[in-house]
Amino acid sequence: MRFYVQKLMFYVVALWAALTLNFFIPRWLPGNPVDILIAKLSAKGAVTAATRHALELLLGANSQEPLWKQYLEYLGNLAHGDLGVSVTYFPQTVAQTIAQTLPWTVALIGIATVISFIVGVGLGQLAGWKRGSWLDNAIPVTTMLQAVPYFWLALILLYVFGSLLPWFPLNGGYDVYGATPGFNLDFIGSTIYYGTLPALTIVISSIGGWMLGMRNMMVSTLSEDYILTAEAKGLKPRRIMTAYAARNAMLPSLSGFAISLGFVVAGSIVTEAVFSYPGIGSALLEAVQNNDYALMQGIFLFITLSVLGANLLVDLLYAFIDPRTRSRS
Amino acid sequence: MHSSNRSQRPSAGFVFVTALVGAVLVLTGCTAGSSSSSSSGSSMTVFNGATGTVAENFNPFTPTALQPTFGVIYETLFYYNLTSSEAKPAPQIATDYKWNTDGTQMTVTTRAGVKWSDGTPFSAADVAYTINLINKVPALNTNGINATAQATGPDTVVLQFASTSFVQEANILGNQPIVPEHIWKNIADPTTNINKNPIGTGPYTLKSFDPQSYVLAKNTKYWSSGQPKIDTVRYIALSNADAASAALIAGKVDWMSSYFPGLKQLIGSHKNLAYVNTPANTTELQACTNVSLGCTGAQTDVAVRQAIFYAVDRTQLNNLAESGFGSVGSPTLLLPDRDKSWISDPKNVTSPAKADVAKSESILQAAGYTKGSDGIYEKNGQRVSVTVQVISGYSDYISAVSTMTSELKAAGIELKESQVSVNESSANVTNGNYELSIANFGASVSTNPYYMYWQNYDSSGTAPVGQPSKGDGARYVNPVVDAALKAAAATNDPAVQKQQYALIQTEIVRDMPYISLFVTPTLTEFNTTNVTNWPTNENTYAFPASWKNWDNGIVLRQLEPRK
Numbered sequence: 057m058r059f060y061v062q063k064l065m066f067y068v069v070a071l072w073a074a075l076t077l078n079f080f081i082p083r084w085l086p087g088n089p090v091d092i093l094i095a096k097l098s099a100k101g102a103v104t105a106a107t108r109h110a111l112e113l114l115l116g117a118n119s120q121e122p123l124w125k126q127y128l129e130y131l132g133n134l135a136h137g138d139l140g141v142s143v144t145y146f147p148q149t150v151a152q153t154i155a156q157t158l159p160w161t162v163a164l165i166g167i168a169t170v171i172s173f174i175v176g177v178g179l180g181q182l183a184g185w186k187r188g189s190w191l192d193n194a195i196p197v198t199t200m201l202q203a204v205p206y207f208w209l210a211l212i213l214l215y216v217f218g219s220l221l222p223w224f225p226l227n228g229g230y231d232v233y234g235a236t237p238g239f240n241l242d243f244i245g246s247t248i249y250y251g252t253l254p255a256l257t258i259v260i261s262s263i264g265g266w267m268l269g270m271r272n273m274m275v276s277t278l279s280e281d282y283i284l285t286a287e288a289k290g291l292k293p294r295r296i297m298t299a300y301a302a303r304n305a306m307l308p309s310l311s312g313f314a315i316s317l318g319f320v321v322a323g324s325i326v327t328e329a330v331f332s333y334p335g336i337g338s339a340l341l342e343a344v345q346n347n348d349y350a351l352m353q354g355i356f357l358f359i360t361l362s363v364l365g366a367n368l369l370v371d372l373l374y375a376f377i378d379p380r381t382r383s384r385s
Numbered sequence: 386m387h388s389s390n391r392s393q394r395p396s397a398g399f400v401f402v403t404a405l406v407g408a409v410l411v412l413t414g415c416t417a418g419s420s421s422s423s424s425s426g427s428s429m430t431v432f433n434g435a436t437g438t439v440a441e442n443f444n445p446f447t448p449t450a451l452q453p454t455f456g457v458i459y460e461t462l463f464y465y466n467l468t469s470s471e472a473k474p475a476p477q478i479a480t481d482y483k484w485n486t487d488g489t490q491m492t493v494t495t496r497a498g499v500k501w502s503d504g505t506p507f508s509a510a511d512v513a514y515t516i517n518l519i520n521k522v523p524a525l526n527t528n529g530i531n532a533t534a535q536a537t538g539p540d541t542v543v544l545q546f547a548s549t550s551f552v553q554e555a556n557i558l559g560n561q562p563i564v565p566e567h568i569w570k571n572i573a574d575p576t577t578n579i580n581k582n583p584i585g586t587g588p589y590t591l592k593s594f595d596p597q598s599y600v601l602a603k604n605t606k607y608w609s610s611g612q613p614k615i616d617t618v619r620y621i622a623l624s625n626a627d628a629a630s631a632a633l634i635a636g637k638v639d640w641m642s643s644y645f646p647g648l649k650q651l652i653g654s655h656k657n658l659a660y661v662n663t664p665a666n667t668t669e670l671q672a673c674t675n676v677s678l679g680c681t682g683a684q685t686d687v688a689v690r691q692a693i694f695y696a697v698d699r700t701q702l703n704n705l706a707e708s709g710f711g712s713v714g715s716p717t718l719l720l721p722d723r724d725k726s727w728i729s730d731p732k733n734v735t736s737p738a739k740a741d742v743a744k745s746e747s748i749l750q751a752a753g754y755t756k757g758s759d760g761i762y763e764k765n766g767q768r769v770s771v772t773v774q775v776i777s778g779y780s781d782y783i784s785a786v787s788t789m790t791s792e793l794k795a796a797g798i799e800l801k802e803s804q805v806s807v808n809e810s811s812a813n814v815t816n817g818n819y820e821l822s823i824a825n826f827g828a829s830v831s832t833n834p835y836y837m838y839w840q841n842y843d844s845s846g847t848a849p850v851g852q853p854s855k856g857d858g859a860r861y862v863n864p865v866v867d868a869a870l871k872a873a874a875a876t877n878d879p880a881v882q883k884q885q886y887a888l889i890q891t892e893i894v895r896d897m898p899y900i901s902l903f904v905t906p907t908l909t910e911f912n913t914t915n916v917t918n919w920p921t922n923e924n925t926y927a928f929p930a931s932w933k934n935w936d937n938g939i940v941l942r943q944l945e946p947r948k
Contacts, residue, residue: 111527156438228597237595334622
């Protein structure tokens with residue numbers, strides 16, 4: 057019990073540190089939201105001193121209060137779940153913006169990561185079991201694909217499968233011309249169709265790591281005594297491979313997987329920029345470009361929470377899955 | 386060791402992957418078939434520059450309202466066509482306006498027979514209500530209009546100003562959306578209401594909204610009979626220029642405004658695509674000019690600025706940076722074609738098209754500069770070396786700066802480039818922390834040069850380096866210019882204004898706080914397969930950019946479906 061309480065306390069401290077950094081970092085960026093909005097408006101119409109004044113009043117950017125007071129207000133608002141109002145999407149609140157965009161990112165990147173993990177671990181397991189087979193040649197290929205910069209790979213695939221052979225759509229989250237959002241087959245089918253190419257690029261670029269790790273762990277696990285015992289006892293090779301070898305070999309990959317789930321929210325900016333996908337990464341990009349403190353803080357908060365949450369989950373899960381760690385505390 | 390028997394069944398992983406691929410292909414087949422839109426009536430798609438997620442906001446008083454709010458859903462009293470040299474505006478939901486002699490009272494006659502999209506008749510009372518609302522709630526007053534209004538009849542409204550206010554005319558008539566009193570008097574907080582069901586006088590109303598695209602439908606009660614003709618207009622969001630060009634080629638977008646370097650080849654190879662080029666702004670090098678306000682650097686010397694002006698080869702700049710779509714501008718920062726009548730001295734109508742290195746060098750030498758051993762001029766130990774800031778995403782400006790670097794080197798001036806983000810660039814210019822910055826501005830609401838000159842040359846907006854300026858980022862302080870602007874504001878007579886502008890132009894052409902480079906093209910691309918009657922280079926009945934407020938409504942109501 058004490059083990060778990062200690063872990064929780066540590067994570068609470070880490071959360072507080074993250075929230076504090078979350079407050080200060082956006083304020084170190086140059087420029088302020090009103091200036092940027094004025095610069096955008098002056099490209100499209102007359103901007104006078106009165107415009108600037110009206111905007112300052114409207115956006116509440118008159119932050120004359122001392123920094124520490126703003127910080128305490130920020131922590132207080134967070135406790136009430138009030139993340140503030142976005143400047144980029146004024147007057148939509150930050151919570152609304154995140155609620156609108158987060159599901160797309162979590163669905164796309166989450167599913168892609170899960171598929172990548174399952175396929176990678178599965179192939180790695182086979183490659184480790186049948187050493188010297190053709191699967192061994194897949195390892196350097198997938199590792200090379202992982203080493204290639206992701207955005208470049210994504211752009212190439214988009215060009216080949218979107219423009220050259222138009223098998224997949226070029227941009228968007230669903231077919232805006234045909235499907236209307238809701239729980240209907242058209243919309244769900246459309247989202248799957250539009251999400252296939254981005255998910256494919258994520259899977260291709262990350263599968264190498266899982267495969268390599270799993271293959272190596274399998275090879276070292278296979279030399280353990282209990283595998284020999286299982287074979288001697290006459291168990292089917294399939295059963296030995298899955299129930300004994302893979303299950304033990306998967307442990308390091310599993311903790312890596314839980315951590316990469318935590319990065320699902322954070323790691324989507326490039327994907328969404330390349331595919332014009334309407335997720336939280338593109339909202340973050342807009343927020344940074346517009347010096348939108350409230351939205352930036354809100355998104356950073358979600359990223360921090362998801363990473364911390366994933367780490368905590370891994371910690372606790374590991375103690376659960378692997379009895380050996382539990383017995384030592 | 387482990388058995389070498391071949392597995393009897395395929396591995397679970399293999400089965401899973403096959404099933405997944407199969408499912409994807411089946412669903413692809415299903416949805417690809419059903420995605421052909423079955424719309425009764427004509428429709429078109431517009432891309433107006435919206436990126437990422439679209440936030441629902443049709444409140445015309447907020448700057449972040451979706452762009453069709455300004456012109457397609459709500460309208461202004463008059464319409465200023467920035468492509469024509471005709472300074473007088475065209476009637477929209479008002480038909481006439483008149484000032485009193487000292488500019489403290491304006492009487493506007495509204496159009497009869499106009500209806501709001503919910504059927505309620507429009508009247509002068511709505512105009513009075515709008516003007517009074519923004520007067521009462523300063524946060525809504527982004528145009529800086531300083532008036533109270535009273536409706537003296539069903540179609541007459543009188544605006545009262547505290548002082549001579551001729552210069553507010555363009556903002557009131559051409560930039561202020563008019564809202565219905567019967568809806569807005571019941572809105573509790575007009576500053577944060579997103580106005581989900583906008584009721585306006587414009588040619589289209591909102592049909593449906595979702596965060597990646599929204600659809601507008603024809604306003605059947607629109608006051609211009611027979612217009613609009615296109616039944617539905619869809620707006621989409623695309624994240625970058627590549628996505629936009631791909632969408633244009635694929636026929637998914639009918640109207641967009643983006644700059645592609647390869648535009649001519651693109652249009653040439655696709656017969657159903659057309660483009661129009663409507664220059665509106667001048668690209669210039671903005672300089673921090675004023676030593677007494679804290680500016681530093683070689684550009685604070687007017688001789689250096691003039692030398693740069695003559696050393697630049699504008700033809701080469703246009704070809705390399707703007708693929709030839711731009712044109713030579715004017716040192717008065719007005720457009721040589723459209724604004725010719727406002728430029729008094731014929732010598733100031735156009736900038737030199739080719740570089741005049743000899744003149745540039747003689748200007749520097751006359752000011753006491755001598756050429757150093759590295760080929761760069763210097764005076765009192767200070768080399769003529771200036772840094773120009775450019776925004777890192779703007780590929781055409783980055784090309785321009787690198788072209789200018791070699792052009793200026795031939796004249797003995799060193800130009801260094803500093804690429805910064807949009808935020809940093811605007812912060813630097815506002816606070817004066819720059820030497821040169823590549824900037825782009827021009828007429829905004831009306832083609833009368835007053836507004837642009839006031840915004841950029843009037844010293845009332847400026848501030849010392851380190852403090853934010855409201856205008857005049859070049860920190861230019863010239864009492865002659867200030868006095869001329871004041872005199873121009875005090876009158877409604879274009880002839881008197883032209884005299885004052887002549888004084889201003891003499892000063893600014895000599896001092897060059899903004900060094901004119903070239904006229905920036907604004908390229909708009911159309912897909913002519915389904916829609917016709919677009920503005921053309923011969924007949925620009927409106928400024929055709931898909932992002933331009935107010936003109937978007939004029940264009941949309943003129944468009945016709947191709948039979």
